Amino acid sequence: MTDPASPPAVVPWRLVLLLGALTAFAPMSIDMYLSSLPAIGRTLHAGPEQTQATLAAFFAGMAIGQVIYGPASDRFGRRLPLLIGVAVFLAASAACALAPNIETLIVARFVQALGGCAGAVVARAVVRDRFSQTDTARVLSLMMLIMGLAPVLAPQLGGVVQLIAGWRGVFWTLVVFAVIIGVWILFGLPESRSAETAAQARSENPLRAYVALFGMRRLMGYALAGALNGAVLFTYISTAPDLVMGTYGHTPMAFNLIFAVNAVGIIGASQINRWLLRRSTPDQVLRKASIASIVAALLLTLAAWTGWGGQWTVLPLLFAALSVYGLMGGNTMAGALSVDPRRAGSISALMGSASFGSGALASWVGGLLHDGTARPVAAVMFACLVGSSLAIFFLALPGGKKVQA
Template sequence: MTTKKYIKLILILGSLTALGPFSIDMYLPGFSEIAKDLHTSVAQVAMSLSSYFVGISAGQLLYGPLLDRFGRKKPLFIGLMVYILASLGCVYVTDIDSFIFLRFIQAIGSCAATVASVAMVRDLFPVKDIPKVFSMLMLVVGLSPMLAPTVGGYVTEDYGWHMVFLILMFMGILILIASQVGLPNSYKPDTSISLKPKPIITNFLSVLKEPQFYTYAFTGAIAFSGLFSYVAASPIVFMDIYHVDPKTYGWIFAFMSLSFIGSSQLNSILLKKFSSEQMIFGALISQSVISILFLILSLKNLLGLYETIGMLFIYLACLGISNPNTAGLTMAPFAKNAGSASALMGAIQLGLGALASFAVGVFVKDSITPMVAIMTTTTITAFIVLNIGKRFIKEKVALSDKDDLVIGH
């Protein structure tokens, strides 16, 4: 493969990967404006984030079999068309219920891009290059939550929140054209794959029965739902409770992403000395201590804007270390069912994330304590699940140096 072609593929796959994070993070600075325009509360607007997570969670399970059955480009084309139309719908929406529903449809569409990009990395690159390609794509995914809310903050302040969805629609159109013109047909449709519910469910169940899968998938997903509650609560916390403007909020959010990205890069260095299990254990212990301290401080009203940013920064750093390791150990036993295992892991993670962000919409109004309480509960639960689940793992499939898996939002 020529360098030029290699770069072109990485750029297109990277833009497919970035569509999801951009759709999640770019409209966050507009929460108070959307609430005003649609005559509702910021907490109700946060429900549109939960419905988006539910959509991606369901979409993960839906597109796996479709991409294997019909090849990569047809389902991708249809998914992106759905995304483009739903984004356009969000521009003209007049009430909160339609907005929440359209965000769900938008997520189902964007999910095609996320799942297809992962599948196509496996199709297009030699096995030895896959970890390298994934880490390049992760950089794109990592930069998205830094760029998206910052750009969103400026767009919202200068042109209003409707403009954000117009920009997302045009991104969808560009990505649709690039992927149809620039990506090869990397996979022959496999007509032997059944789309009947029974074989699909049987396949998912066989994955779920593996103790190493359920231990690390649930530990990772429960711990990670702390990130989703932070994302959902952040517009309320920073713009409503601490009264920062949309532009400043965008910058705070970008700064927080540094913590998550930095620690997941640090993780690769630490793995030379420690095993994945040790890293998960250490990260969860630290995360438990930090979240309990965070909760005590917020109950005693000792947190201003800067203290809150500091505590969240350390909390997210622990997640950046545990997440790649739980993902790697979840996927390690599956040479054959990797697609189903990956889709199921994604669905569990996003499903629990949707629940956490839904709880935020219900409880977080004029104090940050409910958000911190949700984060503390999920962290301690994850730690308990890890220690109970470990007892059921008879023979562990370890990660070799070659399988440097990094998966995340």
């Protein structure tokens, strides 16, 4: 194991910037268009449930696509699957911009996610190709700083683009983003897959690889913890527009500001995580962060169900509960990738698919329980964070054992 007190590895900033940009496909695609949902509904003559389906379709595409790209990146290298994914994302974004009806937009959003998910899968695998477990957690936290700019800037950019060019202009902006990233990959991303990973991938089909991963207790603990934390984030993303603009009556501009503040909380926590990893292992940080997350979610649930303080209590506690994600995301991913580095691509895909799959399910449950208050959101978040903590303490870290890098 890398000594957490030792100096961290030298950070290749150009590579980290590119990898951070690759992980921004999902937040850019989601956050830029959230405030455009009412306009989309009016233009395409669609109700709230149909416009919400465009978000659910994207979550589903992200969950399914990662299962494909992970083993492909182990077998064919990191660059080729990534370039294919960017090309699919580019074409689907153009289809979204040209969609004549809501049904076409839903399908195009699903395909858009099938392409965009390649960025996150391959970026995480590249990090594990180059770094040990503790340094992987550090670099992933640094990438979150870069990726985190997307939820801060994307809603503002999306609002400006919508004013100038309408909601279709938002998707044309994503086309331009894909072109820039594709060129950057061609000239700025060296192949990093190891010979051991290639040999392992050639020796087994993807199904066997996943079967082997599902049999690893520690990996399942990290995967469940990461997925349930992701569910908290995606529950917030899918319910925030209705809660902030509908229930609390804020304007779209105020919603974008609140959304940006919560994103800053996650980014700030991820950078605190980098500092903590100079003195602690990723697993030690996970133990303490999981307890903090339950406390924050419990207080949020109590405030939502009692109504005490109204939005002025709920929104700050929501900020606290979301911020803990910055301490959990990178460490659960680093722990999972350390279990079997030869299958880094498949593990990255498994983690990402589990996160988006549980996020889609949690969002659906939150919508099913929707009653015009913050209570369903708080209850779903609390349940997910309790489950995450149980997975950490009883599966990922049984008996207090430390994970070897």
